[in-house]
Amino acid sequence: MAENRPCRDPKEQHAWATTASEALRVLEGKWKIVIIVQLFAAEGPMRFSELERRIEGVTQKMLIQQLRALEEDGIVIRTLYPQVPPKVEYELSELGKALGPAMDALVKWTKLRGEISAVRTDA
Numbered sequence: 001m002a003e004n005r006p007c008r009d010p011k012e013q014h015a016w017a018t019t020a021s022e023a024l025r026v027l028e029g030k031w032k033i034v035i036i037v038q039l040f041a042a043e044g045p046m047r048f049s050e051l052e053r054r055i056e057g058v059t060q061k062m063l064i065q066q067l068r069a070l071e072e073d074g075i076v077i078r079t080l081y082p083q084v085p086p087k088v089e090y091e092l093s094e095l096g097k098a099l100g101p102a103m104d105a106l107v108k109w110t111k112l113r114g115e116i117s118a119v120r121t122d123a
Contacts, residue, residue, distance in 0.1 A: 040097075
């Protein structure tokens with residue numbers, strides 16, 4: 001695991017920390033990860049109303065804000081079909097799909113953290 005750590009050079013350490021912070025900034029927000037997971041689970045693009053139904057507790061306003069932010073960051077692609085009523089679909093971009101391994105790593109880390117916490121409380 002040592003190969004994943006930043007080197008001892010303070011400039012490279014700073015660059016590593018800055019890059020990691022930027023990645024977390026893109027994903028911060030109560031609903032972004034939930035939206036991304038729903039889009040990973042979808043078998044194709046999802047309509048706004050379907051996303052809204054699947055994400056319990058999210059308001060329409062918040063879902064719109066989070067989707068816009070994800071679109072601005074290149075994680076989500078929004079497709080508007082010019083019809084009446086308007087049809088809007090969302091899907092992960094290639095950049096969004098590339099989050100898969102990182103999300104898997106975060107889940108594994110969270111499980112490890114839980115295991116370590118359980119050992120500490122048992123001791």
